[in-house]
Amino acid sequence: MNKYRAVFINLGALLNRSDVIINNGAQISRVLFELSDHYREAGKEILGFRRQADSFFESLSSELDDVLDIVNKKENFWTNDLDMDDIISVKQRLRVLQSIVPDLRVQLGRVIKALKNIEEKSVHTQGYLMTGEKEAQEVLKQHWLGSIADYNGRARAEEERKQVLYVLQLLKDMLPNLFDFQDFLEEYDKQLQEVYSKFENVGTMYKPSKKALNRLISAAKKLETSHRNFNGEENRLGQKPKDHLFLEDEMNAMNRDCTEFNVKFKKSDDVYVNKIRIWSTHFINALAFYFSDGSIEMFGTPGLSEAFDFEWHKDEKIKRFVFRFASVVYGLEIITTEGRSTGWHGGQGGRAFYTEYEWGIGGFEGLFGSFSKYICSLEVL
Known part of the structure; x- marks a missing residue:
């Protein structure tokens, strides 16, 4: 829990004085601090439950072993020749254990409630973070398009957007594990109820039957198994979940939720494209017209x-359009009807394709394609 708290507090402090995410920074900061408080509360409740449960299971194991020793050593325990001291001893031991279970269930309920608060607040926080990321993206867009010429400002905007996206992904990754942990704890609670009912059943008997004691011991062993798994289940909260909807490989992430676009280079005699800007690394990152x-x-x-x-x-x-394509557009070159060329931009991944205008004088009048984080696809109009 403390790992998450440190991340939330650090980002909250950064956004509280942000000159990039100005409109939403203070509000996001407040939400992150509140989320950190929920994590702190959940951590306290989990620690309290773990201490109570550890003590209970230490007593449970010891007392059940003693009960078994009594009933197995006394051959007449299961006969009609009653040894009242042994019967009283067994029932007293079991009654003490039974009396601990209700408090343990109350504390477990506090843990589950704290986790549900985290779940609700995490979903709420994601909405704020997405709004903040859009604001940072808009600031960066002004830098990218040349409307703002400030390298340090651009670097700050990149860093803040990156940290917002990191925390957003952290919360998305945490939710499936949080749901799993809640399911585990609710099953744990059912097993506590089952053990309590077995204590109750034994306690109502004048002399505990062998069958009743065996059922109690069986339920207790199942509960002990869950308790041994408790720390492992809790630790999974800080791990990346497997096989969930947010887990994607890099190429799928690049190509996720692609939005179509088309650009006609001449809208009217007075409105036409006069510059194309291409951003590229080993693929085409972005285009601006x-x-x-x-x-x-x-x-x-x-x-x-x-x-x-x-x-x-x-x-x-456009006279000739050359590009390399697979899961994204890796590279491109445009040759115009005036014989000019953009030159090659991007990388050499994917397969090479080209389209050439072959119908006499003239050329292609624009581009259409799709984009998400990068350019997903591209062709001529």
Whole structure:
């Protein structure tokens, strides 16, 4: 729990004085501090339960062993020749153990309630973090498009966005394990109820029957197994879950939830593309199209990739479009009807494709494709 708290507090302190996420920073900071408090409370309740449970199971194991010694050594215990001292001793020992179970269940209920509070607050916090990430993204967009020329400011925006995304993913990864831990604790509680009912059954008998004691011991062993697994289940809260909806390999993450776009280079005689900006690393990170009326259409996420600007002439069109494609667009080159070339940008992954205008004079009038974090697909209009 403390690992999560440290992350929430650090990001909360950063956003509280942020000059990037200005509109939502203070509110996100407050939500993160509240979430940290919920984690602290859950940690206290878990520690309290673990201490009570450890003490109970130490007594349970010892007392049941003593009870078995008594009933196994006294051959007449199961006959009609009653040894009242032995019967009283057995019932007293079991009654003491039974009296501990209700308090243990109360503390377990406090743990489950604290975890449900975390669940609710975590989902609530994710919404705030997504809003903050969008704000940071918008600031970065202004840097990427050249509206703001401040390298240090861009670096701060990149760092804050990265930390927000990290915490957002942390919360998403935590939820499946949190649900599993709650299920485990609810099953643990059912087993406590079962042991209590077995104590109750034995306690109502004038002399405990062998069958009743065996049922009690069997229920107790199941409960002890769950208790031995308690620490492992708790530790899973801080691990990355397996086989859940948020777990994706890198390529699927790049290509997730792609949104279609299309850009016609000449909208009217007065509004046309006059510059194309390409951001690339070993694939195409983002594209931006600058129009003569000052508007800009941008797709993808530049990140820390380098930008390349290519001036586009008013009546220019695409003569030949070369690209490499697999799960994303890895690289591209545009050759215009004026014989000019953007040169190759991006990497050499995927397979090579090209489209060439072959219908006399003229060329392709724009591009269409899809994008998510990067450019998913691209073709000519």
